Amino acid sequence: xxxxxxxxxxxxxxxxxxxxxxxxxxxxxxxxxxxxxxxxxxxxxxxxxxxxxxxxxxxxxxxxxxxxxxxxxxxxxxxxxxxxxxxxxxxxxxxxxxxxxxxxxxxxxxxxxxxxxxxxxx
Numbered sequence: 001x002x003x004x005x006x007x008x009x010x011x012x013x014x015x016x017x018x019x020x021x022x023x024x025x026x027x028x029x030x031x032x033x034x035x036x037x038x039x040x041x042x043x044x045x046x047x048x049x050x051x052x053x054x055x056x057x058x059x060x061x062x063x064x065x066x067x068x069x070x071x072x073x074x075x076x077x078x079x080x081x082x083x084x085x086x087x088x089x090x091x092x093x094x095x096x097x098x099x100x101x102x103x104x105x106x107x108x109x110x111x112x113x114x115x116x117x118x119x120x121x122x
Contacts, residue, residue, distance in 0.1 A: 014049070021046050 009017075024030060025039050032038055085102055092098040094107035 018046060018049070 021039075021042055024042070030039070035041060085099075085104060088096075088098050088102060096106070100106055
């Protein structure tokens, strides 16, 4: 029984335990007094851990693929919305309320660029 069940085992500690288990399997004359310490008692736990690790990897691969698909769709949406905004500008004009409804500034709302005044040399 572990000293504390609240603490997570690090990946390094887990790998060391698994490595030690495989070394324990090689000890042909190992006969523990505690039935919970036998290779036969420990093997199902190691198998369960390996199966769960494989499931995590499979889910991670699926998650990565889904993120890639989401990114592809997001880029496609962004490109098409840019095209749509240009079409709205062409159809309704740069100063229309329809432009503002898409979250863009009307042409009249932009600050006009004024040339900087050049100081006259005396």
